[in-house]
Amino acid sequence: MSFQKGINAWCFPKESRAEHIFQQAKEYGYKGVELNLDEGDAPLHLEMTEGELAKLAQLAREYGLELPSVSTALLWKYPLTHNDAEVREKGIQVVEKMIEAASVFGARTVLVVPGLVTPEVSYDTAYERAREALIRLAKTAEAKQVHIGIENVWNKFLLSPLEMARLIDEVNSPWVGAYFDVGNVLQFGFPEQWIRILGKRIRAIHIKDFKTTTGNITGFVPLLAGDIPWARVAEALREIGYSGYIIPEISPYAYKPEQLVASTSEALDAIFK
Secondary structure, three states: OOOEEEEEHHHOOOOOOHHHHHHHHHHOOOOEEEEEEEOOOOOOEOOOOHHHHHHHHHHHHHOOOEOOEEEEOHHHHOOOOOOOHHHHHHHHHHHHHHHHHHHHHOOOEEEEOOOOOOOOOOHHHHHHHHHHHHHHHHHHHHHHOOEEEEEOOOOOOOOOHHHHHHHHHHHOOOOEEEEEEOHHHOOOOOHHHHHHHHHHHEEEEEEOEEOOOOOOHHHEEOOOOOOOOHHHHHHHHHHOOOOOEEEEOOOOOOOOOHHHHHHHHHHHHHHOO
16 A cells, blocks of 8 residues: 555454454554544543643554544534534534544544534534634644544535635644545535545545445445545545555444454555555
């Protein structure tokens, strides 16, 4: 691979502990693991101290792994665009904790869902609130030397690469860019076009495959089982000079979950050889 091969911790069963994730990642040839900030008893959670974060990073190093980025699902619970200012502030705190963890880990990027358009939160309001939050968070990111990557997700927001590029440019910080998810755009566009338009704004890459004939959330499938034009995606990534991690984010198999970890590693080698 000309890119670095990583894996997101969501590819493992929910009950998996950090050491099991690292052991499996090492066994199947990954170079890095993306951990997900959560509440409660998770390998990476909101209440962890700096010392606990350092121990987690050391455990990864013992398996010869990097922790290149940090993700979370908490910004669906605490959107940066919510009507309640206290909820928005909680979202800010979630991102700040991700940045803290990334700084301790030596990670380059944190993944940020920039907001949600809902019946109660209009598109233009979401845009302004997201921009305000990102401008504020950019200062924290700069202080910790960690990049914020805003992700394209099924949130009825930032529905074109031109719009995502515009928001990033308006935030106007070298510490805020895109965390591009290849699989998330196929129902609405062409991933290779997004890659070329976002270009150097891209900080990190998530991948999964998608069946357009299904057309809903159940259409996400393991790599090479869907309709992503992988050759065009790989070509576009090389054209923009991307050389960072490629990180699959795929739900684990219910039976023999380690087989997903193994087959995803092989698929990454085949796609990006």
